[in-house]
Amino acid sequence: MGNSHSKRSKTITYPVARKSKPAPSRDSDVTLTDSICDPSPTVNISNVCKWEDKLLSDPKNRLALGALTTHAATAILQNPSILLQDTHIFSNKLDMGAPVTNQRSSGRCWLFAATNVFRVGLIRKYKLNGFELSQSYLFFWDKLEKANFFLEQIIDTVKEPLDSRLIQYLMHGPVGDGGQWDMVVNLVEKYGLVPQAIYPDSFNAKASGRINWLITAKLREAALHLRQLANAKEKVSSDLIYRYKAKVMQEIYGVLVLSLGAPPKPNDTFTWIFVDKDQKHQTITTTPLEFYHANVGAVSNLATLSQPLHIPALTNLAPAGGRGGVKNRFSLVNDPRNPYMRLLTVERLGNIYGGKGVEQARPSLFGCDVGKYSDPQKGILDTAQFDYELGFNITLNLTKAQRLETGESSMTHAMVLSGVNLVDDKPTKWRVENSWGDANGDKGYLVMSDAWFDEFVYQIVVSPDFVDEEVVKVLDQDPITLPIWDPMGSLA
Numbered sequence: 001m002g003n004s005h006s007k008r009s010k011t012i013t014y015p016v017a018r019k020s021k022p023a024p025s026r027d028s029d030v031t032l033t034d035s036i037c038d039p040s041p042t043v044n045i046s047n048v049c050k051w052e053d054k055l056l057s058d059p060k061n062r063l064a065l066g067a068l069t070t071h072a073a074t075a076i077l078q079n080p081s082i083l084l085q086d087t088h089i090f091s092n093k094l095d096m097g098a099p100v101t102n103q104r105s106s107g108r109c110w111l112f113a114a115t116n117v118f119r120v121g122l123i124r125k126y127k128l129n130g131f132e133l134s135q136s137y138l139f140f141w142d143k144l145e146k147a148n149f150f151l152e153q154i155i156d157t158v159k160e161p162l163d164s165r166l167i168q169y170l171m172h173g174p175v176g177d178g179g180q181w182d183m184v185v186n187l188v189e190k191y192g193l194v195p196q197a198i199y200p201d202s203f204n205a206k207a208s209g210r211i212n213w214l215i216t217a218k219l220r221e222a223a224l225h226l227r228q229l230a231n232a233k234e235k236v237s238s239d240l241i242y243r244y245k246a247k248v249m250q251e252i253y254g255v256l257v258l259s260l261g262a263p264p265k266p267n268d269t270f271t272w273i274f275v276d277k278d279q280k281h282q283t284i285t286t287t288p289l290e291f292y293h294a295n296v297g298a299v300s301n302l303a304t305l306s307q308p309l310h311i312p313a314l315t316n317l318a319p320a321g322g323r324g325g326v327k328n329r330f331s332l333v334n335d336p337r338n339p340y341m342r343l344l345t346v347e348r349l350g351n352i353y354g355g356k357g358v359e360q361a362r363p364s365l366f367g368c369d370v371g372k373y374s375d376p377q378k379g380i381l382d383t384a385q386f387d388y389e390l391g392f393n394i395t396l397n398l399t400k401a402q403r404l405e406t407g408e409s410s411m412t413h414a415m416v417l418s419g420v421n422l423v424d425d426k427p428t429k430w431r432v433e434n435s436w437g438d439a440n441g442d443k444g445y446l447v448m449s450d451a452w453f454d455e456f457v458y459q460i461v462v463s464p465d466f467v468d469e470e471v472v473k474v475l476d477q478d479p480i481t482l483p484i485w486d487p488m489g490s491l492a
Contacts, residue, residue: 012332012343012474055393064391074375074386082385083378086449088442090431093419094364097123098130100444102437104206107177110367110492111135111142112435113414114184117364118193118326121298127276132196136205137288140256140263141191142183143175143211145352147219147252150174151245152353154223158230169485170348174219177208178491179351181365181461185327186352191266192288193299198270204259211259215252222248264288300326300463330475331459332467335488336401338480341471345479346489365461367492370413372456379441381432381456382449400455410487411458418445427453458488 036050055061067076097120103112115133123131153170160167204211222245229236229244264270264287271285286294333344374381389395403409419431430448438444464472482488 012330012341012471061393068391073388073391077386077388077391078375079385079387082380082382086380086382086385086429086447088379088431088445088447090419090421090429092422093431094120096120096416096418096433097128099132100433100438101132101135101435103135103435104201106139106206106208107491108135108139108205108208109435110179110181110184110414111138113365113416113433114138114181115193116416116433116435118299121300122295125295125298126274126282127278128274129277134194134196134199136196136201136260137194137199137263138184138187138191139177139205139208140199140260141187142179142351143215143256143260144249144253145187146175147215148249149351149353150219151222151226151248153348154226155230155241155245158227162227165485166348171220171223173216175212175215176491177212180349180367180491181329181331181459183351185329186350188292188326190352192290192292193295194264194270194288194291195272195274197274198272199261199263202260211255215255218248218251218255296326300329329461329463332462332471333459333488334400335404335458336399337404341474343474343477343479344482344488346482346484346486348484349489364416364418365414366417366457367411367414367459369409369411369456369458370415372409373452376436377440379434379444379446381446381452383451383455384449404487407487409456410490411492412490414492415446417460426450 036047036054038044038047040047056065064076096116101112101116103109112135115135115138119131119133122128122133150170157167157170225244226241229241266289267287269285269287271283272291273281273283275281284291292299335344338344368381370381373383373385375385398406398408400409415435416433417430418433420427421429421431427450429450430453432446432448434441434444434446436444441447
C-alpha cells in the first residue's frame with residue numbers, strides 16, 4: 001500500500017455491491033432478562049454456582065457437554081445442509097493448470113497465489129502439461145529486500161523513542177514471510193521470474209521459521225547499533241552509518257545463500273529445458289528479467305473460462321483493451337471503516353526501498369481471513385457451516401467493520417479465484433485455488449460461499465481493463481494514509 005519513500009499506492013476502497021442473506025439465528029439461551037447476575041466487579045463464586053446449575057439443568061446443554069469435551073467443536077456443530085450445498089460444482093471454471101502447489105511450513109501464500117496466476121498463460125504459451133514458477137526465487141530476494149527496507153526505516157526514524165508504537169511495530173517482524181500485491185510487483189519488476197526447475201525449494205524455504213528468527217535477531221541488534229551511532233553525542237558521519245548497514249546486509253545475504261542456495265541474479269543467463277504436450281524437447285536460454293519481459297503478456301493474461309463470465313456485482317468484467325504487465329494492476333479493498341471509492345495507502349509498508357507502496361491487485365488473486373468459519377480438510381469456507389449458538393448458547397454479532405476495529409479479523413492468507421457458480425446471473429459460491437497441497441478439499445481446491453466472500457474477503461487484484469472508468473479515476477486521488485499497524489497493512 002505505501003511507505004514514506006515509495007510511489008503512490010493503488011489501493012481503492014470498494015463496496016460489496018450485493019447483500020448476503022444472514023443465516024437464520026435463534027436467540028441465545030441466556031438473555032439480559034433471564035440471566036442470573038449479582039453485579040460485582042469481581043468473579044462471584046455464588047454467581048458461578050447459579051450459572052452452572054441453570055446451564056446443566058437443560059438436557060441440551062448436558063448433551064453438548066458430553067459431545068464438546070470429547071470432540072472438536074467444528075466436528076460436532078457443522079451444519080449438514082452446508083455440506084450438501086457447498087459442493088465443488090461450478091457453472092464457470094478456469095483451467096488453472098497443474099500441479100496444485102504447496103507452500104509447506106512457510107508463510108509464502110502471497111508468492112504462491114501470484115505465481116499460480118502468472119503460470120496460467122505460460123502453460124498455454126509453451127504447451128506444458130504442468131508447470132510452476134520458482135516461488136523460492138522471489139522469496140530469496142524478498143528477504144534481502146525486506147532486510148534493507150527495515151534498516152532504511154530504522155535510519156529514517158532514529159529520533160523516534162525506542163518504545164514508541166512505530167519503532168516497536170517495525171521491530172516486531174522485519175522479515176516475515178508475508179506480503180501483498182505491490183511487493184510482488186516490486187520483486188518481479190526488479191528481479192524477473194524463473195521456472196521452479198531453475199531454482200527449486202530448499203528445506204528452509206519449505207520451513208522458514210529458523211532463518212526468520214536468525215535474520216530477525218541480527219536485524220534487531222543492527223537496529224539498536226544504528227540508533228546508537230545516529231544519536232551519539234559526537235556526531236557520526238553518514239558514511240560510517242551506511243558502512244555498518246552494508247556490513248549487516250552482507251551478513252544477511254550470507255545467511256540466505258547458505259540456507260536457500262544462491263539464486264540467479266536478474267541478468268544471469270540460465271537454460272530451461274522442458275518437454276511440451278507434443279512431446280517435443282525444448283530449450284530456452286535467457287535471464288530472469290528477459291524471461292519475465294518476453295512473457296509479460298502470458299504472465300498478465302487471465303485464463304479462458306469454460307463459458308463467458310458476467311457478474312454485474314463486480315462491475316464490467318469484459319476486457320476493454322490490451323493493457324498488460326503486473327505493475328498496472330491494483331487492489332480493490334472492502335474496508336467498511338473507510339469511505340468507499342477512496343484511495344488508501346499504509347505508511348512505511350513495503351519490501352523494496354524506493355519501490356511501489358503496497359498494492360493489491362487482479363480479479364484472481366485475493367486476500368482474506370482464511371481461519372474464520374473454515375473447514376480446511378473438506379475445503380469449505382462458509383459463514384453458516386458451524387452453529388456455535390446451538391452448541392455454546394452465544395451469538396457473534398460483530399459487523400465486518402467492527403471485526404477490523406477490534407482485531408477480531410484481518411487479512412491472513414492469499415489465494416486465487418478460479419471459478420464461480422452463478423444462479424440468475426448472481427454468484428452463490430466461488431472456486432478457490434489454494435497453496436496447501438492436494439490432500440484437502442477437492443484435490444487442493446476450496447469452495448467459498450458468497451456470504452463468506454462478503455464477510456471475510458478484504459482485497460481483490462484487478463486490471464484497469466476490468467473495472468469502470470469511475471474506479472480507475474480513484475487512482476488520481478490523494479490517498480488516505482493509514483498507520484502501519486492498521487489491519488489493511490497486514491501481510492498475507
